[in-house]
Amino acid sequence: MRDERLQTLSVRAIAAFVIVFSAWFVVAERDGLLRLLMWLLNGIGAAPSALETLITYYLTLPAEPLLLSLGIGGLAGGLASYLIWQAATRAGRRVPNRVASAALGVGVGMFGAQIAAAATQHCTYLPEAAFAETLIGVLLTAFMAVAVLLPLWTLILGRRRMDGAESGYFRSRWLGYILIAPTLLSLLIFLYYPSVQMLNLSLVARRFPIRTDRFVCLNNYISLAGDAIYQNSLLTTLFITVVIVLLSMTAALGIAVLASQKVRGAAFYRTLLIFPFALSPVVSAAVFQAMFREGGSGLINFFLDSTVGIQPSWLRDAALARWVVVFAGVWNILGFNIIFYIAGLQNVPRDLQEAAAIDGANRIQRFFRIVFPMLAPYTFFLLVTNVTYSFYGIYGAIDTLTQGGPPLGAAGSLGGATNVLIYKLYQDAFSPGAPIGAAAAQAVLLFLIVAVLTVLQFRTLERNITYGA
Amino acid sequence: MIRTRLLTLALAAVLALTALGAPSQAQEKIEIKFVHIFGGQQDSRSQVVQGIADAFMAQNPNITVTVTSTSTDYIELFNSALLAAEQGQAPHIVQVEDSLSQLAADSGYFTPISALATPEQLATLDDLVPTVRAYYTIGGELLSMPWNASNPILYYNRTLFAAVGLDPDAPPQTFEEVLAACETIMAQKEELKLTACINFPMSAWFAEQWLAMQNALLTDNDNGRMGRATEVLYTRPEMLRVAEFYKALAEKGYYTYTGRANDYNGEGITFLSKRTAMSISSTAGLTLFMNFSKAQGFELGTAPLITPGTDADNGGTVGGASVWVTADHPEAELKAAVDFIFFLTSTENDITWHKGTGYFPIRQSSVARLTAEGWFEQNPPFAIAVNQLAKSRGNVANAGFVVGPSTEVREALIKAFQSIVDSGETPEAALAAAKQAADKALAEYNAVVGN
Structure with a gap:
């Protein structure tokens, strides 16, 4: 009885909070909301004329x-x-x-x-x-x-009939729709609409911020396919992705195993290990820049010069620059991976390991035969997120460290050693006078590549994973 | 029941609050927005700008000038201003870097200042330093008001020059003299813990200067001022001479840079931490260099920018930025914006700006008054840029080039120098590849924009 009353009370409190928050939001953001509303109304108002254009087009x-x-x-x-x-x-x-x-x-x-x-x-x-x-x-x-x-x-x-006992349902049909409406609306405005716009943009030649454009059919895609710079960029991306994913996940697993040992102050160590993840990629890249900067003012070269007497060209040598970027990327995502592996290790049932130990399995056998397979769901999740990070999230590190350089070939005619797809896309889309039509085509291709990779991972790997203990 | 009542109450509350918060439109207040790049932490230049804006608002109580710095990067500032313009939210006045002028003109989001200014205001334009005015005149029309103008100069470590037996009062003036001085300096590389002899940002700006000094053009159609540029002249002997200089410096290990292009801050750190003996940077950093060299315990020397040779006496171009007025605002706001721009660049404020930042005065009357005050005698480093500019013969070569895709055109040149310095490419091959990339960008741009 008391529980029920408490529940009603808390529901009311939450409802009141939501209402007050919404009211405050509406008032504070009224200009923006009004503009959004006008934009939506304009869009709806433009529908008849769009239809007319379409009919004329077909006629x-x-x-x-x-x-x-x-x-x-x-x-x-x-x-x-x-x-x-x-x-x-x-x-x-x-x-x-x-x-x-x-x-x-x-x-x-x-x-x-x-x-x-x-x-x-x-x-x-x-x-x-x-x-x-x-x-x-x-x-x-x-x-x-x-x-x-x-x-x-x-x-x-x-549809195959769902098991009624397992699927929840709303008493009022409309409540469900109302609850997902805000999410759906923001997805529509901020994700689906821009995506469609981007597809349109990939079919024109346009130079930001000039307003005129020229329809070029699929030319943007065709010229990308034959572009040596784009091909090299794709190869660089694949290389950097493979190395980052391998290194960051193995290192994270190793560290997580160590951090899970029962030692004094384990929580403290764990916090320190997870901390890199709390830094934004740009902040950590700025730290890396101070370390790897050349010309004598970088920390690493200062140290190396005064001890061993060498000053490697970290950012000016094509091979080294790639590894610096990989290192920055691995360091950045390591904390994230460690969190998940530590959590995963805590879920590995102890009795299985004990049973194996009694049967005479040593530590290494226990790890590879029991612990690692039990971690498979975590490994799979991390694989997907790490691949996505390497494709998209590496941007900050590259912009601060190498800006896509050093150039390959005479005057960069073959691209740049760290010019990964996402960075090339950014440069082609956002420098003044840049060809944004070609950039939009790159964005579409990049999306397709990541989508295909993700589907492949789900198809090939997820089947072999059993969730739950 | 309770639910309905609650909802009604909430709705009423929202409506009441909206009504309260709605802006009243009775007053005749004019608000204009000005965006610039000097918003970095501890960047004293933003205070100088704010001071000038405050003075303007004191004189014109009905006008509010909101000065903001949305980015410390010219390109980001330009992008954000024009993206806002696309949404009909353009700031009234935008600071636009020199090389973005053609793009700004082609974008259609700006109105030429010469079309907006009153006859009295236009008359004061004759007072502008001619080379400064020429830079921002395209097709015979002054499109924007020059504001922060700067030149590159040579910075050198006098203490270190004396230590190696070079005369601190006779800094190198040409490519050859730099190479000769570097030979002397690098002989004591180990003792002095030097990384290299000279460092400067991996940039296209200095090459543009060195071309102008040789009275050579960067693009066809008179640097893009008599018609759209269709090709860059990177493979001409004048540019080859510049590229050979990079090659000579790199081969002997005389040159270094941070590994990032256009890293003015990073290069400053290298020079100020005594890892090189010389550096080239903008006059805009003069105050910073003077302060930090004192803290680092060495005597700073400043000299005019080195030239390719004694024959290259045409003078350099004017770098920096100008202020543009965006179109699509009510007339009263446009007028206020133009008034503010002329206030910002009046002789008095021009002098304040120069003293506060190191950007050089853009009005002849300011130079005259500063000279009469004895300012340049007391502050010799400040005189360098002004004297350097006074020597410039006003012609097409040192008016600078204007092209739409300037970022790509400059980047191609930067990458050419990088491949010469870092991967041992020959100057001929590197420049030919750079020309190919730049010409492609020009052709694509011209095809979209038309004539």
């Missing part, structure tokens, strides 16, 4: 590109639909008849194809398009046709 579109895109979309959709129908029939699911399924596939495929085709203004179907452009265009069209079709088939086949 004036030459027949050839339209028919081609419809044909490819219909073909891909029909084929995909037929294959799904076959598989579903074999599995004994209830399905519509063969002709209806194929027709549905063709129709939806044609529609889906237009999403890709209209976004690229059917430019890949024009006679003047380069062969590579046409090829990518066909693949893109087919992909979009199938992408629209798949969710439809999921609906037709019906």
Whole structure:
């Protein structure tokens, strides 16, 4: 009885806090919120004219590109639909008849194809398009046709019934929607909308901050594919990622094992070990810069010069600069990895280890046969986050330490030794007069690379992991 | 029931608060925003600016000038100002670095100052130092008001010069003399614990100076002032001469830099910690160099920027920045912004600014008054930049180059020097590759912007 009252009271308190906070937020940020509202209303208001533009576009579109895109979309959709129908029939699911399924596939495929085709203004179907452009265009069209079709088939086949006992539900259908609305709205405004804008931007030649632009079809992507600087940047990124991930995770595991030993003041050591993670990448990179700076005022070279009498070119030598960046990256993410491994080690059941010890397994055998496999979920999680960090988070260290240098080839004609994709993207997007269309294309490619890597990791590794003890 | 009542109450509270907090629009107050780069910690220059703004507001009580520094980096400041402009939130006055002038003009977010100023204000422009005025004149029109103008000069360690037996009163003046002085200095490298003989930022700015001194152009179409530049002239003998200097310095181990391009602070630290005997940097850092050299216990020497040779007597270009007025504001605000700019650059404030920072005076009347006061006699280092500038023959070469993608054009040159110094590339190959990269950027830019 008392518990229930306490619960009601705390719910009320939280509700009151939320209301007061919201009121304060609305008042403090009223200008920005009003502008946001106006922007949204403008967007909704612009919908009819956008529709009109679209209709005019299709009315004036030459027949050839339209028919081609419809044909490819219909073909891909029909084929995909037929294959799904076959598989579903074999599995004994209830399905519509063969002709209806194929027709549905063709129709939806044609529609889906237009999403890709209209976004690229059917430019890949024009006679003047380069062969590579046409090829990518066909693949893109087919992909979009199938992408629209798949969710439809999921609906037709019906969802597998969830176990009612395990899934929670709201009493009022609307409450759920209201609760996710703020998140959805911010995702829509700050993530999905910019992503679509970026796709659009990757199809034009534009120089920030000049307002005029020129539609160039897929040219930004094509020229990236043939660009030696971009290829080297990709290789550099892969190298740095592999090394950072390997080093940071092995080092973290080693340190975590040591830090988990029962010694006096273990908590103190652990705090110190985790501390690097509390520093922002830029702050830690500034520390590294003071250490590795050349010209005689860097700490490391000052020390080396006065003891051994050497002054290595940490930042001016291509090979060394890469390792400095790797070192900074590893140091930065080490604390994060240690936290998770320490937590993981605490969850390894002691009885298993004791049993193994009784059976005569030594420390090393126990570690590799019991502890390490039990840590697999942590290792997998850290692998995904470390790869993502190496692709995106390394930016701060590079900007402060090497700015993508030292140049490779005469005057950097082959790129820079530490010019990783994310840094190249930043430079191409944000220096004044920079080609932001090409930068947007790089952003799209970078996203695809990381997405593919993540999916691959989930597909290949996660299957072999058992969660829970 | 209770829930509905609570909700109504909350709504009412929000509405009341909104009404209270809403700005009243009855007063005729004019507010203008000015953004600059001097907001670093302990950067005394921002106080000088604020002082001038306070004086302006005291004279014009209806105008509020909000001076802010959103970044200490010219490029970031420019980006943030123009991103704000894209959203219709542009600050009224933006400090724009010299090399970004063409881009600022092409962006369409600014109004030329000569189109906004009153005839009386325009008449005072004749007082501007001609080379300074020429730098910011594109297509015959003064687009922005020059403000903080600076030149590179040679800084050297007099104490160290004396120690190795060089005359501290006769610092090197040419490339050759630097190489000769370095030979003497580096003979005692170990005893003096030197890293190298000379250090200066890995930058394109000095090469631009050395080209102007040889009366050579950096791009076609008269440095981009008679039409859009379509190619850079990096492979001409004048630039080759500069690149050969880098090569000679690097091969003999006379030169060093921090490993980062444009690292003015880092290079200053190297020189001030007595790891080199000479350095080249902007006059803008003069006050800092003087203070720190005292703390480090050595006597600082300053001299005009070294030249490629005695034949290179055309004089250098004016670096620094100018202030631009953004378009799309009510007329009253634009007028206030222009008035403030002319106040900021009036003879009196020009003198305050020069004394407070080391940036040199941009008005002839300021130079005259400072000379009459005896300021330059008492502060010889400050005279160097002014004298250096007075020697400049006003022509296209030392008016400086204007191109849209200046960041890429300069970066190509920096990377050429880096590959000469760090990976032993030949000057010819490095400059040819740099030209290729810069020309590509120019072609792409021109294709987007049109003519």
